[in-house]
Amino acid sequence: MSAATEPETSGSAAGLDAHLVVDRGGFRLDLRLHVAPGETVALLGPNGAGKTTALRALAGLEALSGGHIVLDGETLDRPGSRVRRMRAARGESQIDGPPNNYPDIGVRQSSASGFEQGAGDRRGSRWVPPEERRIGVVFQDYLLFPHLTAIDNVAFGPRRRGLGRTEARALAAAWLDRVGLGAFGKRRPKQLSGGQAQRVALARALATDPALLLLDEPLAALDARTRLDTRAELHRHLTGHSGPAIVVTHDPVDALMLADRLVVIEDGRAVQEGDAESVTARPRTDYIARLVGLNLYRGKAEGHQVVLDSSIRGATPTGTATYGDASASATTADGYEETDVPEGPVVLVASDPLEGPAFAAFPPSSVALYPERPDGSPRNTWQAMVSGVHRHGDNLRVQLDGPLKAAADVTPAAAAQLRLEPGRRVWATVKASEIRVYPA
Amino acid sequence: MPAKRIRRRRVPAALLAPALIGLAFLILPLAGLLARAPWTELPARLAEPEMLAALRLSLFTATAATVLSLLFGVPIAWLLARGEFPGRSVLRALVTVPLVLPPVVGGVALLLVFGRSGIIGAWLYERFDLTIPFSTAAVVLAMTFVSMPFLVVSVEGALRGADIRFEEAAATLGAGRWTVFTRVTLPMVAPGVLAGAVLCWARALGEFGATITFAGNFPGRTQTMPLAVYLALQSDPEAAIVLSLILLAVSVIVLASLRERWTAAP
Numbered sequence: 206m207s208a209a210t211e212p213e214t215s216g217s218a219a220g221l222d223a224h225l226v227v228d229r230g231g232f233r234l235d236l237r238l239h240v241a242p243g244e245t246v247a248l249l250g251p252n253g254a255g256k257t258t259a260l261r262a263l264a265g266l267e268a269l270s271g272g273h274i275v276l277d278g279e280t281l282d283r284p285g286s287r288v289r290r291m292r293a294a295r296g297e298s299q300i301d302g303p304p305n306n307y308p309d310i311g312v313r314q315s316s317a318s319g320f321e322q323g324a325g326d327r328r329g330s331r332w333v334p335p336e337e338r339r340i341g342v343v344f345q346d347y348l349l350f351p352h353l354t355a356i357d358n359v360a361f362g363p364r365r366r367g368l369g370r371t372e373a374r375a376l377a378a379a380w381l382d383r384v385g386l387g388a389f390g391k392r393r394p395k396q397l398s399g400g401q402a403q404r405v406a407l408a409r410a411l412a413t414d415p416a417l418l419l420l421d422e423p424l425a426a427l428d429a430r431t432r433l434d435t436r437a438e439l440h441r442h443l444t445g446h447s448g449p450a451i452v453v454t455h456d457p458v459d460a461l462m463l464a465d466r467l468v469v470i471e472d473g474r475a476v477q478e479g480d481a482e483s484v485t486a487r488p489r490t491d492y493i494a495r496l497v498g499l500n501l502y503r504g505k506a507e508g509h510q511v512v513l514d515s516s517i518r519g520a521t522p523t524g525t526a527t528y529g530d531a532s533a534s535a536t537t538a539d540g541y542e543e544t545d546v547p548e549g550p551v552v553l554v555a556s557d558p559l560e561g562p563a564f565a566a567f568p569p570s571s572v573a574l575y576p577e578r579p580d581g582s583p584r585n586t587w588q589a590m591v592s593g594v595h596r597h598g599d600n601l602r603v604q605l606d607g608p609l610k611a612a613a614d615v616t617p618a619a620a621a622q623l624r625l626e627p628g629r630r631v632w633a634t635v636k637a638s639e640i641r642v643y644p645a
Numbered sequence: 646m647p648a649k650r651i652r653r654r655r656v657p658a659a660l661l662a663p664a665l666i667g668l669a670f671l672i673l674p675l676a677g678l679l680a681r682a683p684w685t686e687l688p689a690r691l692a693e694p695e696m697l698a699a700l701r702l703s704l705f706t707a708t709a710a711t712v713l714s715l716l717f718g719v720p721i722a723w724l725l726a727r728g729e730f731p732g733r734s735v736l737r738a739l740v741t742v743p744l745v746l747p748p749v750v751g752g753v754a755l756l757l758v759f760g761r762s763g764i765i766g767a768w769l770y771e772r773f774d775l776t777i778p779f780s781t782a783a784v785v786l787a788m789t790f791v792s793m794p795f796l797v798v799s800v801e802g803a804l805r806g807a808d809i810r811f812e813e814a815a816a817t818l819g820a821g822r823w824t825v826f827t828r829v830t831l832p833m834v835a836p837g838v839l840a841g842a843v844l845c846w847a848r849a850l851g852e853f854g855a856t857i858t859f860a861g862n863f864p865g866r867t868q869t870m871p872l873a874v875y876l877a878l879q880s881d882p883e884a885a886i887v888l889s890l891i892l893l894a895v896s897v898i899v900l901a902s903l904r905e906r907w908t909a910a911p
Contacts, residue, residue, distance in 0.1 A: 266813050335816040348814040352832040361828070365819035413818060 219277050220244070221417055221449045225262050226271030227255075234258050234473040235272075240417075240449035247464030248453045251492055255473040256453040257345075260419050263451070264342050265335030277416055277448075281338055285330030336365070341415030345422040347406035349394035355405045356381060356390035362413035380408040384438070400431040407442060418443070418450040424459050436462055457496040461485065469493055487643045488566060499566045500611045502553070503645055506563035511553045511642055513565070513609070551608050554584040555640040562645040569602060571639035572613035575632040576623055585635040591625050601625070605633055675893065682890055683883050690887045698865045699873040700891065706781065706869060707849035710788035711796075714845045718796040719838065723826070725797070726804035737801075744794045751790050752858025759786065759859075783860035784867050788849035795848050796841040803837020804830070840903055847899040851892065 220241045227234040234255040240246045248256045261267040263274060265281065273283040341362075349358050359377035360370075368376065381387050384404040394402055403423065410418060423439060424432050440463055443450050452463050460467055461481040469477040469490065477489045488494040494501030504513035553565050573579075579586065589605035596602075601620045603613045613633060615625070623631060683690065690696065725737050743751055759766040759777040769775040777783050807830065815829040831838070853871040860867040862876065870888050877885040 264813075264817050266816070335813070336819045336821050338817075340817060342814065342817040344810065344814055346810075348808075348811050350811060350815070350829060350833075352835075361815070361820070362818035365821075365824060409818070 218275070221263075221451075222273075222275045223263065224272030225259050225274070226269055227258050227262055227267060228270040229258075232258075232473060234262070236468075236470060236473070236475055238451070238468065240451060242448055243446070244466065245443045245446075245450040245452060245464045246466045246468055247460035248451060248468050248470060249455065249457060249460045249493075249496075250470040251455060254470045256455075256470060257421055258473075259470075260342070260421050260451065260453050263417065264340050264419055265333065265338050268332070276338070276340070279333075280331050281333045283329070283331045339413070339416040341410030341413055341418045343403075343406045343410045343418075343420040343423050345425060347394075347402045347426075349397075349402055349405055349409070351394050353393075354390060355386065355392050355394070355397065358394070358405055359409045359412050362409060366413060376412060377408070380412045381405070384408045384442070398431070399427050400435050403427060403435055404438070407439065411442065411446070416448045418446050418448060420450070420452045422454055422456075423452065425454070425456070439463060457485070457493075487564065487641065489564065489645070494566065498612075499568055500572075502565045502609075504553075504563060504565060506559035506561060506565075506642055508558045508560070509554055509556065509637070511555060511559075511563055511565045511640075513551045513553065551587075553609075553635075553640055554637045555642040556638045557642055559642050559644065563642050564645050565640055565642050567635050567640045569597075569612040569614040570600075571635050572605075572611060573634050574603065574613055574615055574619070574623055574625070575634070578632050579634060584637055585640070587633055589631055589633045591627055591629045591631060593627055594620065594625055605631075609633075678886060678889055678893060682886055686883075687887060687890075690884065691891075693884075695864060695873070696884065696888065699868055699870045699888065702781070702784070702865065702868065703850055703870040706784045706788055707846050707852075709785045710792055710849040711842055711846040713785065713789045714793040714796045714849075715838070715842060718793045718841070718845070719800055719831075721793075722797045722800035722804055723830075726801045740797050741794050743791050744798070748787075748791050748852065748854030748856075749858050752787060752855035752860075755783075755787060755790060755855065755859040759783070778859060779861040779863065779867060781860075781866055784856055784869060787855035787859045788852045791852055791855050792845040792848040796838075796845040799841030799844060800834065800838050803834035803841075806837075807833050843899055843902055847896065850895060 221238060223236075223238045225234055225236045225238065232255070236255070236259055238246065238259070248259060250256050258267060262269055262282070269282045269284050271284060274281040349355075350361065353361065356374060356377045359380050360373040363373040363376050364370070378387065378390060381390050384407060386401060386404055386408070389397065389401060389405075392401075394405070397405060403426070407420075407423070410420075420439075424436055427435055436459065443452075443463060452460065454460050454463075464481070466480055467478065467484045468475050469484065469492070471490060471492055477484055477493060484493060485497040488497060488499055488501055491501060502511070502513045504511045555565065578588075587607065587609055589607035589609070589611070591603055592606040593604040594601050595604070597614060600614045600616055603615055603620070603625055605611045605613060611633065615623070623629070625631070721740060725733065725740070756778055757763050759769075761767060761770050761776060761778070766777060769777065777786065811829055811833060812825050815825045820828060850869075851871055852869070853875070856867070856869060857872055862868050862872050864873075868876070870892060874885045874888045874892070877888060
């Protein structure tokens with residue numbers, strides 16, 4: 206078997222066991238996913254991290270170049286033959302979509318057979334086309350068929366799975382009722398609001414009774430208000446779904462609200478995994494730190510002190526709507542470099558002791574700013590220069606440049622009092638008790 | 646007033662003059678046709694048996710050619726738009742050759758293949774005692790040959806413009822390739838198919854060169870309206886005008902039905 210390097214995980218295991226490897230000219234996705242029945246996992250990551258590619262591979266819209274997908278004990282994709290590997294590497298499936306996506310007929314098998322390595326698997330490869338996988342997908346733009354009414358959209362799946370016209374419609378009507386759209390069955394997708402279309406798409410995916418549910422940025426296309434309601438409802442349906450579910454999102458709030466577990470991916474690989482609490486409290490990448498609004502630094506802990514890596518200048522969460530003029534702040538920043546910045550390692554002092562490589566994180570709200578050096582101050586005090594001021598909720602988020610790049614949240618009143626504007630020099634302090642230190 | 650000055654920008658005379666001449670050239674012949682039309686005798690002339698025969702034959706053959714083009718052209722378009730095989734661009738070029746080929750040449754080519762001594766024609770004659778040239782079937786074949794590319798090009802364009810992700814969504818819902826095509830792809834490109842069919846039908850209706858070469862000019866059997874117009878012009882110019890009026894009316898109707906897609910200014 207060519208998949209000898211893979212741990213053999215087939216058989217009775219319920220849920221999803223996947224090792225997704227997709228090679229595509231310059232980009233490589235290499236992601237291991239285990240999702241238990243009833244569990245919802247969020248794939249969280251920036252654009253281009255490979256989230257959607259992972260989803261497409263699971264759905265069978267893209268072929269794996271390595272690894273495997275096993276759902277409830279049945280292998281859905283396990284490339285073995287050289288042909289497959291080259292095909293996927295060339296990325297043909299990306300351009301051509303499903304009709305040309307299928308590998309040669311020889312390795313195609315009906316999923317109904319349910320066995321692992323059959324007669325057609327002599328080369329160790331196996332491929333189940335998307336229409337034979339029991340996977341429901343809610344696409345990012347929902348992709349409701351524009352020529353069909355809402356009820357026919359939902360009935361589409363059940364019809365393909367062998368239900369008669371009336372039965373499929375009855376089932377679809379029931380599903381529309383469950384998402385609260387019983388009265389909208391006769392509407393075309395164009396006549397539905399964004400939130401309604403999202404719910405129809407969810408009903409359509411669930412109506413096929415999928416063993417695995419995939420949601421690609423399910424709330425991204427909605428406005429803030431609709432998003433709130435839809436998120437709560439989506440959460441209810443995800444909880445009700447008995448199989449594994451995967452939500453792809455770049456929105457940490459969606460991920461935290463919808464999922465039991467987060468898998469953070471960057472550049473095609475998982476960089477952090479865990480429940481919402483551990484991921485947000487102890488971010489391990491700049492991306493997550495920025496998402497959850499933490500200043501994050503990597504360094505070496507020596508007791509209560511953390512000596513920060515000089516190469517890492519810190520990830521600082523930003524807000525929206527820049528007030529400062531970028532070019533103006535750049536010139537002042539140049540002038541700043543020449544003056545009184547202390548060189549050498551930057552040391553943070555935390556209350557919890559630790560030894561070895563560590564992350565240090567603190568929220569922008571814990572940073573206090575002063576026009577002069579404060580007396581009897583906390584131990585973490587440094588001089589910084591304001592490089593930008595952004596609106597952040599009711600407060601202002603101040604980007605600080607200097608030995609320690611950081612973000613600080615201040616009230617508009619305080620900002621006015623401190624005359625915070627790009628180029629302005631201030632003193633920043635953080636209490637030791639506000640700094641979280643954890644092993645890297 | 647500044648607003649008025651912006652709106653009324655002068656058109657350079659060097660552009661305006663040729664444009665007007667060109668417009669006159671395009672419009673005047675049609676106006677002439679309308680001016681010379683024997684409006685009072687029109688109903689009577691339309692009821693003449695030869696006229697009716699040509700009209701009936703034209704409508705029948707053009708429709709048959711359109712049906713044939715749909716049956717074979719849509720799959721060709723799908724192959725060109727979705728297929729992944731070597732030589733696809735060559736195939737696309739070949740398919741569109743009849744668009745630019747002089748129809749007479751097409752007629753000659755058809756004659757060489759389907760004629761009694763042609764590759765397929767000889768076999769048809771020996772096996773089934775079938776002779777295609779100079780029959781109504783030949784008219785349909787000639788029309789299909791010249792008009793199918795219009796349908797293929799139109800449908801291929803629609804298929805390329807269609808979002809393939811809908812087909813992917815259908816696949817995840819359990820639809821096999823054929824079901825995806827009939828239930829999702831085809832309904833979504835229906836406007837393109839319709840436009841292609843209308844265009845194809847109009848082209849078939851106006852077909853002259855390939856028809857007269859391959860099918861001849863037998864009244865009631867192969868004499869379609871364009872052929873009748875040409876013949877009538879030598880003996881009975883008024884009949885030619887009446888027939889031309891009908892063809893003009895059809896063209897205008899076709900144009901009107903396609904206006905959304907073709908003549909709507911961007």
